[in-house]
Amino acid sequence: MKKENVPQDLGALGKITKEICYATDSSGKYVTELSNGWDVKTEALNVAWKDVEERIAKARQQVLNGEASPLLFFMEYRLMDIGILSDYTGYWKWQIKRHLKPEMFNRLSEKRLQKYADAFNVKVDELKTMTVHEA
Amino acid sequence: MKLDFEHRQSAHCESGVTSSLLRKISGGKITEPLAFGIGAGLFFTYLPFIKINNGPAIAFRTFPGLIFKKTCQALGIPVVRKKFGSKEKAEAALKQCLDEGRPVGCQVGVYYLSYFPREYRFHFNAHNLIVFGKEDDNYLISDPVMDTPTKLTSYELERVRFAKGTLAPKGQLYYAESKAEITDEQIRKAIIKGIKRNCFMMLSIPGPFAGVKGIKYLAGKIRKWRDKLGVQKAGSYLAQLVRMQEEIGTGGGGFRYIYAAFLQEAYAYTHNDELLEISKIFTQSGDLWRTAAVHAAGIYKGRLGSQQDFDQMGDYLLEIAELEKNAFLALKKIKW
Numbered sequence: 001m002k003k004e005n006v007p008q009d010l011g012a013l014g015k016i017t018k019e020i021c022y023a024t025d026s027s028g029k030y031v032t033e034l035s036n037g038w039d040v041k042t043e044a045l046n047v048a049w050k051d052v053e054e055r056i057a058k059a060r061q062q063v064l065n066g067e068a069s070p071l072l073f074f075m076e077y078r079l080m081d082i083g084i085l086s087d088y089t090g091y092w093k094w095q096i097k098r099h100l101k102p103e104m105f106n107r108l109s110e111k112r113l114q115k116y117a118d119a120f121n122v123k124v125d126e127l128k129t130m131t132v133h134e135a
Numbered sequence: 136m137k138l139d140f141e142h143r144q145s146a147h148c149e150s151g152v153t154s155s156l157l158r159k160i161s162g163g164k165i166t167e168p169l170a171f172g173i174g175a176g177l178f179f180t181y182l183p184f185i186k187i188n189n190g191p192a193i194a195f196r197t198f199p200g201l202i203f204k205k206t207c208q209a210l211g212i213p214v215v216r217k218k219f220g221s222k223e224k225a226e227a228a229l230k231q232c233l234d235e236g237r238p239v240g241c242q243v244g245v246y247y248l249s250y251f252p253r254e255y256r257f258h259f260n261a262h263n264l265i266v267f268g269k270e271d272d273n274y275l276i277s278d279p280v281m282d283t284p285t286k287l288t289s290y291e292l293e294r295v296r297f298a299k300g301t302l303a304p305k306g307q308l309y310y311a312e313s314k315a316e317i318t319d320e321q322i323r324k325a326i327i328k329g330i331k332r333n334c335f336m337m338l339s340i341p342g343p344f345a346g347v348k349g350i351k352y353l354a355g356k357i358r359k360w361r362d363k364l365g366v367q368k369a370g371s372y373l374a375q376l377v378r379m380q381e382e383i384g385t386g387g388g389g390f391r392y393i394y395a396a397f398l399q400e401a402y403a404y405t406h407n408d409e410l411l412e413i414s415k416i417f418t419q420s421g422d423l424w425r426t427a428a429v430h431a432a433g434i435y436k437g438r439l440g441s442q443q444d445f446d447q448m449g450d451y452l453l454e455i456a457e458l459e460k461n462a463f464l465a466l467k468k469i470k471w
Contacts, residue, residue, distance in 0.1 A: 001387060001422060012254040017282045019383050020146040022168070022392035024418065030168070030396035032146070034282075040425075040432040041381040045254055047374035047435050051189065079188065079246070079258055080300075087299035121247075 003033050011037025012045065052079065060130060069105030071096070073130050074120040088119035137268035140238045142277040142284040146386030146393060149202045150176060151279030152240045152263040156310060157206075161317040165206070169322070172397030173209050173329035174202030177390055178336055179459075180345045181353040187301075188257060190375035193353070195389035197336070199261030199302060200309075203240065205332065207311055209325035216309040222293055225306030229266060229274075232310065238267040238277070242307040244298020250278070250285045255383070260302040266292070280383050323404040327471050330401070334467040337459065347460045354452035361445045369445070370435035377428045377435075388421025395421065409469050416462040420455055427451035 003023040013019060014036035021035045059076040062068040075085060086093050098104045099116075108116075110124065117127045126132070141158070145151025150171035157165045171177075178197045185192040196202075200216075207214045219225035232239045244260040245251055268275035273286040287295070296306045337346040344352060353376075360369035380389040386396075395417035402410040430448055433439035 001392060001418070001425065006387075012252045013383060016250075016252050017144075017280065019280065020144055021387040022146060022396045023387070028415075030392070030399050030414075035387075038381065040428050041377055043432055043436055044374040044377040044381075047371055048188065048190075048378065049254065051371050055189075084258055084300040087303065 003031060006033045006035050007038035007040075008036045009039040009042065011039075011042040013037060052076070063102075063130060066102055069100050069102045070127055070130050071100050071105060071116060074116075074122070074127065077132060078120050080119075085116075085119060089115045091115070136233060137270065137275060138233065138236060138238055140265070140267040140277065142267075143279070144282045145279040147171065147176075147196075147384045147390070148263040148279050149199065149261075150174065150393070152265055153203045153206050155265055155277065155279065156203075156238065156240055157210075157212075157317070160212075160311065160314060161322075164317065164319075164322060165210075166400060168393050168397040168400050169326070170206050171202065171390070171393050172333070172401060173322075173325045174204075174206035175329045175332040175336060176202045177333055177394045178346070179349045179389075181349050181356070182344055183356065188375070191372050193376055193379045195380055195385065199263075200242065200307075203263075203309060205329070206325070209328040209332075210317055210321055211325075212317075213312040214309060215312050216307065219306035222297055222306065225296060225308075226289065226293065229308060230269070232308070233266070233269060237310050238265050240265055240309045241292075241296060242304035242309075243292075243295035244300070244304060245295070246298060247291070247294045249287065249291050250281070258298070258300045260298050260300055260304055319404060326401045326404055330466055330469075334463045337463045338467070347456050347463070350452050350456040350459070354449040354456065357452065358446055358449040361440075361442055366434075366440045370437070370440075373431040373448070374435045377431050380424055381428060388424045391417050391421030391424060405471065407469055407471070409465060413462050413465050416458055416465075420458045420462065423451060423455050423458065427455070 001023045003025050006021045006023050018034040018036055020032045022030055023033045025031050056076045059068065059073045063070050063073050082093050082096050085096055099108060113124045113127060117124045120127065122132065143155060145154065145167045150167050153170040153174065154165050154167045176196050178194060180194050182192040204214060217228060219228065229239060241264055243262050243264060244258065245262045246256050246258045248256065265277040266274050267277055272288050274289060274292050276285045276287050278285055296304055298304060340346050360372055364372065381387065386393040395414045398410045398414035398417065427448060430451065434444055
């Protein structure tokens with residue numbers, strides 16, 4: 001890539017920091033050049049987040065229909081799979097699978113709920129009501 | 136307390152951290168491309184039986200931690216690397232290093248990394264940064280992808296050092312033990328070692344998933360994605376490929392440009408004319424990766440989507456595989 005071809009399409013990261021690209025100058029020697037971002041990859045990132053958003057919306061609906069507990073919603077919201085959640089909470093995967101059922105979730109003690117709430121970085125009542133604050 | 140340390144922005148976090156940690160003893164000679172090349176960082180792998188963020192597992196670089204390890208090994212510098220079971224011990228060890236006057240490399244997860252834009256916060260646990268001081272409750276952080284030094288509170292730092300999930304960092308910290316200066320001869324030998332190792336990784340790892348063979352394997356798979364997954368999901372998969380290839384830390388073109396820069400810098404130490412020619416092949420390969428990315432974007436934006444478009448994507452990858460194969464074969468043949 002030639003230095004003058006380094007893309008400068010302002011993306012999410014570009015607003016916070018510019019990133020370094022390696023490119024060749026007129027004599028063919030490699031130099032570093034700052035880039036604001038590139039539409040091709042901004043779009044790729046958007047695709048990834050659109051997928052995540054769809055999964056969150058689907059999970060929310062499942063919880064509202066009584067097919068899953070709010071854990072499912074927060075797992076999608078925090079991009080966690082059962083393995084990551086198990087690591088954060090210290091519960092076994094099979095326990096989490098049980099807690100994903102609404103009837104089991106409703107019987108959880110305050111202490112256990114707190115553990116989940118900590119893992120998701122929310123409060124217990126927010127956990128129960130699927131409330132999120134962060135933008 | 137603030138150590139004598141100069142923040143420098145780099146393209147890739149681990150080679151940047153390696154270059155910065157070695158700056159003092161190398162007199163600044165171990166640049167980012169040199170660290171990347173000596174550490175044999177260039178790679179390709181596609182693991183079809185693993186999913187990352189519900190997409191394909193693709194990497195353009197070696198396993199996290201290897202670049203620092205292999206660079207120091209090739210230079211003959213002893214390395215200290217520690218993992219911790221307890222958060223208290225992890226912080227105590229960090230403080231002790233700072234008290235001894237050494238900047239420390241830390242492996243962290245980016246999900247809770249507060250200064251990162253939210254769009255970039257996935258559960259990715261192989262980010263690297265350097266801690267170089269502490270003021271009140273704030274640790275001074277040199278994150279190689281940021282253009283200025285930043286800060287994290289002790290709680291924030293603890294949280295990212297103990298992020299959970301795949302490749303959990305477990306508070307990992309590392310630094311180079313030696314204080315002896317690095318000579319040009321040491322660098323020359325290390326360059327040759329790094330190139331040889333990289334040839335092995337791209338050409339000779341058994342099985343279809345790694346190196347040049349991995350690129351070919353993925354080319355074949357992509358042709359089938361449309362029928363197997365449907366256009367939309369196949370598009371998401373391609374988007375993931377592009378993200379791994381171009382996202383922060385790659386220097387563009389799936390690290391191929393950094394490697395091309397490395398070969399140019401290597402020439403200054405070894406004086407093999409072939410290196411300059413082979414560097415051009417990697418530039419070509421990087422350009423082709425980017426052409427393929429533009430094509431892939433056409434698919435995930437919905438502008439393209441026929442089977443021919445997926446076949447075309449496969450053809451690009453085959454062409455790249457051929458280019459890189461020839462480049463590494465040429466590197467392998469050099470008489471040092």
